[in-house]
Amino acid sequence: MIGVIWVAVGLAVGVIAFAALDAAVGAGVARSPVGPALRQPWRRGALQLVQQRIATERPDAQAWAVAPALLLGLAAVMVSVVPIAPDTVLAPLSHGIVLFGAAAALVLIAAFLQGWSPNSPFPMIGGYRMFAQALSAMIPFALVLIGTALPAKSLGVDAIVVDQEGLWNVVRQPLGLPIYLAAAVGVLFYGPLATPAGADLAGGVELEASGVQLLLWRIAHRGVVVGACAVGASVFLGGWHGPLLPGVVWVVIKTLALLAVLSAARHLLPRVRIERYVVLAWVGLLPLALLDVFLTGWWLL
Template sequence: MSVFSLPAVQAILPQLMSIAWGIGKALIVLFGVVICGAYMSLVERRVLGLWQDRYGPNRVGPFGLFQLVADMLKIFFKEDWIPPFADKFLFVLAPLVAMGTMILAFMVIPVTPDLGVADLNIGVLFFMAMAGLAVYAVLLGGYASGNKYALLGVARSAAQSLSYEVFLGLSMMGVVARAGSFDLRTIVLSQQGLWNIIPQFFGFIAFLIAGIAVVHRHPFDQPEAEQELADGYHIEYGGMKWGMFFVGEYVGIILISAMIVTLFFGGWLGPFSVVPPFVWFALKTGAFMLFFILIRASVPRPRYDQVMILSWQYLLPLTLVNLIITGAVLLWVGGAA
């Protein structure tokens, strides 16, 4: 006789099942994201190779698919070294923060109507909070390294994140206003019929740029600019700690892609009902991930002061204007209704 036949258990079984399903969903999303993030390292190299008329890593396994295994093995067996002049606690903490915040932020992404870790009614704000926390990874890592290049990277990172998160938030407000909710699932559902990309085009542009900047991908990789700063804030990192920064960055790409899809491209929504919603979500997200790589392959890194000027002088006014116009239109349309 199984435990499940007990009446008490029978009574709470639905709750147990839903808890298990909740945990299951969380694990599915967690592993999905981490594995995708890790595989991004291979995909990025292959795709960059494609756009640069070369092959990229294609030797390990079919199409180089097991390259990741090789890389992982390498990273795992590297010496886990902490520089003697580093602040040990913060030095270890920083990569955890880098990867942790990005994965946590994924919690609020509604992948399909059924799949999603948590439907927070402040989902957008939670994302903002996590993106804000992610800056600490860079700050702590760079500061704890005790290295001048790392410190320069930190200074840049702090200024860049501070600048771009301002209108990262503002650029989403138009979408929030249209949906009337901070809940991402509501936002997705609000796009039935018309994706936000059309009414919120400038919001999308601002969010795209700010998103790239927040996860400091090319061309906004100021904190880690190899050429000038010799790897910037993670110059002293190696082995698995560096690997966590690395994977964290790719998770960030997935996160921002997923956010773009959720906010502006109707999330899992798609025209053909035979195609399952997850496929739509994955396709759209994947396309943006490739777009991120394409940008890396083609756009050079601007000078640091140009980055700041772009942020404060152009993108911030753009988002504000976009918000005002959105508000005005909503009020006008709402008033008419």
């Protein structure tokens, strides 16, 4: 029970920190004052909290309610496999990377439910976009995670962090982290690959959501991005390893660094057309991910 509370607290703090970081990055890109930008997420959240819920005609109410709950649960699963210090992790599984990959893959189901449930055309199109995008990105996403497990000879996230004590994976596998981030934005439909919730669909999967339901959905969406960056910081950037500061502080700093990269991509890069990303994933990211695995195996031999 205590572990569950810690995951909930950590996820809540991560979502709040990510919202503040994203607002600050957006203000910096727009060259506007940071103070008002930092207050904007709180204002939007408060507005959605008191906003009246609007329902469409003949929606699938049960599935619509399940979608944000499922996404939030997946975010909690992602965070639960992140070690913050030696022997300090809620789920010290020998296959933590597999659990994380399964949770990331199921984001597709949550997004499709969010788009299909309202019984509305634009959200449904957003749900189908999510299928094409996530299925294309999931294979290179999984391959680079496997590449981090090879030197550690373990699928446990804590074992992968321990193996990086002398040299981080971002150094010995330079292709891994860029491919991981490029695939993650596709799997998690964030930033330039937020096509399921794109403006050309008037909001896509979020179009018909309102009130508390929309607030929970957006919190959960930020949560899965935080979880993916926390795992990325562990398996590529050495997790708790670092000089002077406590291990948990290094995990937070590295996670925020990856979140800042994704936030900058969101504010600086235009939205990528879905068909172009699908081609990029199959023709570019997949061969590079295979090359990353082969080079890692060759280095180990």
